[in-house]
Amino acid sequence: MDIKDYFDWSPEKIQDFRDCLLAWYDQHGRDLPWRRTSDPYAIWVSEVMLQQTQVDTVIDYYQRFMQALPTVQALAQAPQEQLMSLWQGLGYYSRARNMQQAAVTVMSEYQGQMPKTLKELLTLKGIGPYTGAAIASIAFNQVEPAIDGNLMRVTARLFEIDQDIQKTTTKRLFKEILDQLIDPNRPGDFNQALMDMGALVMTPSNPYPDPHPLADFDRSYHHKTAQLYPVKLKKTKQKQELKLAFYLVNEKGQMLVRQHQAGELLQGLWHFPMLNLKDIATLNQSTAIKGLALQQFFSQDQVAEWSNEAGILDKAKLLLESVQGPVKHVFSHRIWQVYLLPVVYPKQSEKLLEALWLMDDSFRFVDETAYAQLATSTLQKKLDQIRTKED
Known part of the structure; x- marks a missing residue:
């Protein structure tokens, strides 16, 4: 598949989209505790907790975790019993263990300072493309699209992408499109704005939101096909x-x-x-x-x-x-x-x-x-x- 099959916006339309999205975000974006800081460690903790866990659930865990382990050094040195106790109830406990291993690496190889580039972040245990891009863009203003489920749903509806979002080729297509769309001046806000758009407006159960802040840019909204996107084929039964x-x-x-x-x-x-x-x-x-x-x-x-x-x-x-x-x-x-x-x-x-x-x-x-x-x-x-x- 080729990006030209789905994406044909002019530079002017791209800028209009950025302006519209960020104006909506500035007024309606969620007020979350990890958005009140530029500390890369705090942003990292929040992004790891948000994997597989709802935002409302994460808030209390995040605040308790940051109070107990406020720095990379504190996480690196924490006893496993304390770490597991702070994490219990969140599930997917390997996330906490991987984060502690990564904290040890940050202390030993980066002098206790979180690496700033996506390439370096990806060397840390448990940090994949999405989490790395989120940290890089939000904490360090790096122009990296952070592509999660919300971004894929929004993008699939905007451009009527009829490919299975679980396939590597489709994920590559999403990245090519979002590389074009992301605002170079506010990359972190752009990523979080699309996340909120998917979480609050263009939700799985609401294909035709009213009002729709991005209606002028949403191809599936005008074609009345939004309920078809994103395309996700069934996985093997658990x-x-x-x-x-x-x-x-x-x-x-x-x-x-x-x-x-x-x-x-x-x-x-x-x-x-x-x-x-x-x-x-x-x-x-x-x-x-x-x-x-x-x-x-x-x-x-x-x-x-x-x-x-x-x-x-x-x-x-x-x-x-x-x-x-x-x-x-x-x-x-x-x-x-x-x-x-x-x-x-x-x-x-x-x-x-x-x-x-x-x-x-x-x-x-x-x-x-x-x-x-x-x-x-x-x-x-x-x-x-x-x-x-x-x-």
Whole structure:
């Protein structure tokens, strides 16, 4: 595809578009806390948080994060527990870990100063073309279009771009067009103006806004085709995974939790220990789930061994209650359905637990007070809602 197939504006029309867009933005742009600063670190934090997260949700997290970690140095030196605690609830936790790795690089290779060019910004962990262009344009006035979903929707409607926005060739076309449109004097404001135009006016559910500030420039608006854009073909269906989480409580009233390790989803966050469930057709029947759990954890040899060794299994009086749930947790590439199985170990739980799991440093028994201080995910909070209803 060629840019000439879609874009034929004269220099005069381009300037008229810039003037119209920025005049609207100056009057109607959103007042957001990260727009009240030129600090590149603050802008970076906001842009990372805004990935996959709604603006209204981000505001409180951003303000709390900046109060706790106000500088690149503070982020680079922050303990992981603190970082995960500040991030919990935002999801996509790799964003926080990548940002901390990038902060370490800024301290070691850039003397604690954020790099100014897009090329340099792209060398930092977790910073891709959009985030890099946003930081470069907003913080450093670099003429770089920051192309996110809002910009693609607005651009697709303006020029009736009938190509799949997920394709690399289409993304390249968007960049070629926006390279022509971006205001060289106010590149950061231009990017944010288009973001706000997509978020407030030319929204997915409102193809024909009234009033429409860019009506004179919107080809799809005049052709009554706006509902067709942007073109986005369906992706492969997300993988479904079934899990069983164990709510294990010892004789002291402490619950067993485990911190997810490097390479696992939700790395660094604490959860109830989980088991994968496979090939179970009757998930609505708690007996089937309990049966699988018992089969996985208690082989006949183990039961015989425990019974012969001072009757540990009998003394522990393992109590299996009804399975609860499930709760649903959506990742970008998979969906977890998690059931909760409360298990109570009144006494002599240690040897039994050692037989069930490799009880390494990732496991910990905690009371409710200590548990409240741990960094947990939205998934774990959903499980908490189930277990507190039953307690």
